[in-house]
Amino acid sequence: MFAYIYNFNGKICEGYVEATLTQKKKQAIVDAAAALFLNKGYGNVSMDEIAAQAGVSKRTVYNHFPSKEVLFSEIVRTTWSLFDIPVMVYHEGSDIRQDLIVFSNKFLIMLRSEQFSKLLRLVMGESGRFPELTALYSESGIRSLVRTLADYLQSTGKDIDDIQLASMHYLGMVKEALFWPVMLGIVPMPSPERDKEIIEKSTDMFIKLYQLA
Numbered sequence: 001m002f003a004y005i006y007n008f009n010g011k012i013c014e015g016y017v018e019a020t021l022t023q024k025k026k027q028a029i030v031d032a033a034a035a036l037f038l039n040k041g042y043g044n045v046s047m048d049e050i051a052a053q054a055g056v057s058k059r060t061v062y063n064h065f066p067s068k069e070v071l072f073s074e075i076v077r078t079t080w081s082l083f084d085i086p087v088m089v090y091h092e093g094s095d096i097r098q099d100l101i102v103f104s105n106k107f108l109i110m111l112r113s114e115q116f117s118k119l120l121r122l123v124m125g126e127s128g129r130f131p132e133l134t135a136l137y138s139e140s141g142i143r144s145l146v147r148t149l150a151d152y153l154q155s156t157g158k159d160i161d162d163i164q165l166a167s168m169h170y171l172g173m174v175k176e177a178l179f180w181p182v183m184l185g186i187v188p189m190p191s192p193e194r195d196k197e198i199i200e201k202s203t204d205m206f207i208k209l210y211q212l213a
Contacts, residue, residue: 026064028054033068034075038118042072042126042133073136079119083110086145088152096156096212097203103152104174104199107145111179120183145171158212166210173202 032053036045047068051058065071086106088099110116119137127134149167153160160166177198181187190198207213 025054025056025060029056029061029064029071030074030078033071034079037072037075038122042068042122043129069132069136072133076119076137079115080144082115083113085110086148088148090152090155094156097207099152100170100203100206101199103149104170104203105195107171107174108178108195108199111175112182117183142171153210153212156212158210160210166206169209170202170206173206174199177202 029050033045033050036049036053045068047061048058050071051061054061061071065074084106086103088103090096090099123133123137146164146167149170150163153163153166178190178195182189
């Protein structure tokens with residue numbers, strides 16, 4: 001239902017309401033596309049289906065998203081915005097070990113979330129036919145975490161030859177030990193105590209390897 005609101009001069013102002021309705025339509029499109037992609041696969045979903053699912057016209061879909069690639073990119077961005085993305089800021093005298101452990105714990109919670117698992121399965125299932133999905137997923141997600149960690153390591157002033165590689169190395173230790181084996185059904189979900197043990201051991205090895213102490 002369309003409603004009128006008034007600005008500070010007492011005049012009728014419709015722009016805010018229109019913008020809100022536009023945002024609702026855009027979100028409906030994103031939600032519909034995400035549900036259809038996860039249920040049927042990226043390649044098997046048409047823009048017509050997305051429009052029907054969202055309850056909008058096909059023109060409205062294209063007004064917001066000129067292609068499925070752009071729409072998928074928005075889904076990735078929206079999904080990542082739901083996470084508590086780890087933030088790292090180095091200050092003189094910061095406890096690097098503790099900062100890394102806190103970062104890893106938040107990273108692991110994000111990896112194990114239902115939203116992330118669904119998104120990852122979609123990308124893995126469709127990347128063979130649509131390799132651009134992997135690029136969109138990486139640029140909007142994992143790469144931002146690598147950059148966050150790399151920026152932190154850079155600010156420590158430590159002598160690290162390849163900071164990006166070091167960042168990927170650290171994230172990889174966490175993923176390979178605590179995420180992928182569970183994701184692939186190789187091992188059961190570790191206990192919180194086991195998570196803590198592995199994260200601390202991985203952090204200690206990383207600090208020793210890159211001489212961060």
